[in-house]
Amino acid sequence: MRSDNYTTFHLGGRVRIKIPGLEKGQRIAIPLDTTVAPTGTLRIILKDDDRIEVHTTIEVEAKQDCGERTIGVDKGYSEVLVDSDGDHHGPELGALLTDTSDKLKAKYRRRAKLRALANNTRNPRKREHIRRFNLGRRKLDRQLDQTQARIRDTVFQAVHTVVDKAAVIAAEDLTAPMSGKSFGKNVNRRLAAWTKGVIAEALDSVSSRRGSTVVLVNPAYTSQMDSRTGCLDGKRQGDQFHCSDGVVLQADENAARNVPARLSDPDIERFTPFQRVKAILPARTERLRLGLLNPDSSCSPGQPRVLSTESELPNEHFRV
Numbered sequence: 001m002r003s004d005n006y007t008t009f010h011l012g013g014r015v016r017i018k019i020p021g022l023e024k025g026q027r028i029a030i031p032l033d034t035t036v037a038p039t040g041t042l043r044i045i046l047k048d049d050d051r052i053e054v055h056t057t058i059e060v061e062a063k064q065d066c067g068e069r070t071i072g073v074d075k076g077y078s079e080v081l082v083d084s085d086g087d088h089h090g091p092e093l094g095a096l097l098t099d100t101s102d103k104l105k106a107k108y109r110r111r112a113k114l115r116a117l118a119n120n121t122r123n124p125r126k127r128e129h130i131r132r133f134n135l136g137r138r139k140l141d142r143q144l145d146q147t148q149a150r151i152r153d154t155v156f157q158a159v160h161t162v163v164d165k166a167a168v169i170a171a172e173d174l175t176a177p178m179s180g181k182s183f184g185k186n187v188n189r190r191l192a193a194w195t196k197g198v199i200a201e202a203l204d205s206v207s208s209r210r211g212s213t214v215v216l217v218n219p220a221y222t223s224q225m226d227s228r229t230g231c232l233d234g235k236r237q238g239d240q241f242h243c244s245d246g247v248v249l250q251a252d253e254n255a256a257r258n259v260p261a262r263l264s265d266p267d268i269e270r271f272t273p274f275q276r277v278k279a280i281l282p283a284r285t286e287r288l289r290l291g292l293l294n295p296d297s298s299c300s301p302g303q304p305r306v307l308s309t310e311s312e313l314p315n316e317h318f319r320v
């Protein structure tokens with residue numbers, strides 16, 4: 001709603017906005033939970049439980065208080081981010097997502113039984129009572145909103161700790177879906193709740209406000225490469241990465257160290273198909289074994305170059 005389509009006024013110590021209704025000449029007053037009158041274009045959302053949300057745009061204050069280094073990050077499930085220094089940011093995310101997902105699974109099973117009972121009963125009063133008092137969504141939606149707020153808070157705090165030490169953040173471009181991946185029903189259900197979009201939003205928003213830059217790189221096989229050589233000669237098993245020489249590395253930390261190496265990789269661009277990446281890495285590994293490559297300069301090239309910083313998300317930011 002444009003700014004010339006509504007008016008604001010104070011009543012009883014609270015702000016109200018008056019917007020046009022669907023009938024000609026009709027005006028509807030909406031009380032807001034704030035004492036500050038909104039300005040500019042508004043987004044008005046009618047929720048299923050008859051609540052109304054009014055979103056307003058805000059001016060984001062830009063600062064220059066980020067770090068000075070180039071850091072690679074690996075987006076995870078058990079934690080928000082793991083950086084190339086080996087630091088884990090937001091380690092409580094995995095427990096939060098797992099707990100929420102498992103509770104919802106049990107809750108929806110119970111709701112399904114009640115729904116079947118309501119559909120099968122011949123007593124219309126009992127059917128209506130179950131649908132009204134046992135299958136409502138107000139409490140469920142309120143709990144989901146609270147959980148989403150906790151997730152966003154955890155993610156944004158984790159991103160701030162990364163920006164504290166990074167002027168350039170190399171992150172995997174995970175906008176394309178990973179086809180053919182199946183980890184079982186329980187894991188797939190939890191990964192479906194994985195807040196990849198929230199992490200991308202936090203990286204984009206926090207970095208732009210604090211003066212750092214996020215550079216997206218090709219994510220193909222970063223978790224299957226040995227970060228010491230940059231070549232495809234190891235195997236990941238859970239949280240461990242087993243190198244060909246017997247050394248065992250922490251898998252997420254190993255993947256995070258591979259990400260900034262992609263900034264200066266002359267052969268693997270951001271949009272290089274994974275099939276091409278799969279052909280490049282074994283060839284490098286073979287040449288390294290034959291002594292034709294210097295592992296410090298070929299598989300992990302030196303000076304980073306500037307890549308595309310195209311965001312994964314729209315540029316608008318709204319506040320409730």
